[in-house]
Amino acid sequence: MLLAIFLSLLIGLSLGLLGGGGSILTVPILVYVLHLEVKEAIATSLLVVGATSAVAMIQHAWQGAVSWRVGPIFGAAGMAGAFLGGWVARFIPSPLLLLSFALIMLATAWAMLRNGSKAERPRQEGECVDCLPLARIVLDGLVVGAVTGLVGAGGGFLVVPALTLLGGLPMHLAIGTSLLVIALKSLAGFLGYLSHVSVDYALAGVVTGSAVAGSLVGGWLAHRLKAGHLRRGFAWFVIAMAVYILVRQWGEWLLALSQVLESIKRAFFE
Numbered sequence: 001m002l003l004a005i006f007l008s009l010l011i012g013l014s015l016g017l018l019g020g021g022g023s024i025l026t027v028p029i030l031v032y033v034l035h036l037e038v039k040e041a042i043a044t045s046l047l048v049v050g051a052t053s054a055v056a057m058i059q060h061a062w063q064g065a066v067s068w069r070v071g072p073i074f075g076a077a078g079m080a081g082a083f084l085g086g087w088v089a090r091f092i093p094s095p096l097l098l099l100s101f102a103l104i105m106l107a108t109a110w111a112m113l114r115n116g117s118k119a120e121r122p123r124q125e126g127e128c129v130d131c132l133p134l135a136r137i138v139l140d141g142l143v144v145g146a147v148t149g150l151v152g153a154g155g156g157f158l159v160v161p162a163l164t165l166l167g168g169l170p171m172h173l174a175i176g177t178s179l180l181v182i183a184l185k186s187l188a189g190f191l192g193y194l195s196h197v198s199v200d201y202a203l204a205g206v207v208t209g210s211a212v213a214g215s216l217v218g219g220w221l222a223h224r225l226k227a228g229h230l231r232r233g234f235a236w237f238v239i240a241m242a243v244y245i246l247v248r249q250w251g252e253w254l255l256a257l258s259q260v261l262e263s264i265k266r267a268f269f270e
Contacts, residue, residue: 001206004033008048008210015049015182015211016056016218017225018160018175018234024105024241026207027098032248034203038094042151043193044200046086048208050186053179056215060176060222067169067177073134074141074159074177075184081145082185086192089150095252098245101151105242108161109235141181149189160234175222 011025026048030041060066089097144158159181163174 004029004207005210007033008207009214011048011207012052012056012211012214012216013218014214014237015052015179016059016215016220017222018218018237024238026211027101028241028245028248029207036200038098039089039193039197040199042089042097043086043190043197044204044207046148046186046190046193047199047204048211050183050190051208052211052215053182053186055212056219057176057179057183059216059219060179063176065172065176065222066180067173070137070163070169071177071180072184073137074144074163075181077138077141078145078148078159078181078185079188081142081147082149082189083192085146085149085151086189087149087195089193090196092150095249097151098249102242102245102249104147104151104158105238105245108158109238109242111161113232113235144181145185145188148185149192172222 007025007029011029014025026045027041030036030044031038034041036044057066140162144162147158159178160171160174163169163177164171169177
């Protein structure tokens with residue numbers, strides 16, 4: 001439990017500093033350190049990350065780093081997608097959920113590194129920095145929300161790239177807005193999981209309390225680092241966690257593949 005508390009501080013630090021990455025840490029901690037079943041870990045992760053993001057978002061909002069135009073619209077669309085994803089997850093085997101989780105992480109990190117060398121476009125005085133088309137905000141929110149609910153990712157590792165690479169928001173504004181979106185989508189995904197998964201609320205409370213403490217430190221650091229450094233650090237962090245999950249689950253995926261191949265063999269050759 002002491003190890004879990006320490007690692008939970010890192011969950012909050014990641015959320016406060018990068019606007020995401022909380023679930024990328026939370027799911028492995030709950031599965032590999034606290035030994036929760038995968039779907040219970042995902043549901044608990046959504047609760048922990050959602051509550052921590054809400055607290056961290058307040059700190060960013062105090063600095064004026066939250067888009068109140070993009071955030072609520074993206075978040076509302078994401079909530080619909082997240083609830084559907086959380087409900088559909090009951091039909092998908094746990095090893096496949098973790099595999100999807102890791103592959104999506106790698107794809108997102110690659111996109112951020114590919115665009116990481118591009119400097120943010122200079123802004124004219126008085127220019128609207130968050131005037132994105134409504135249709136794009138809704139579509140991106142639905143897609144990211146569905147992934148959030150399905151694999152237990154709060155969505156920051158998808159929301160931040162969506163807002164910066166597709167929407168063109170400055171990195172610091174994207175981080176604060178991401179926290180608002182994560183809080184909304186995590187709540188919806190959590191409610192979707194409650195229809196078929198039980199949660200240990202005492203354990204979730206301990207992890208959440210530690211994560212909130214870490215998020216306050218991360219929020220303070222976020223406004224003292226350059227956007228390019230934040231983007232590259234975020235991408236490499238996501239890659240490291242994805243590789244860890246792939247290596248840790250390799251045996252289970254090979255076993256699942258062998259079982260599928262055996263079923264096909266029996267169906268067609270026996």
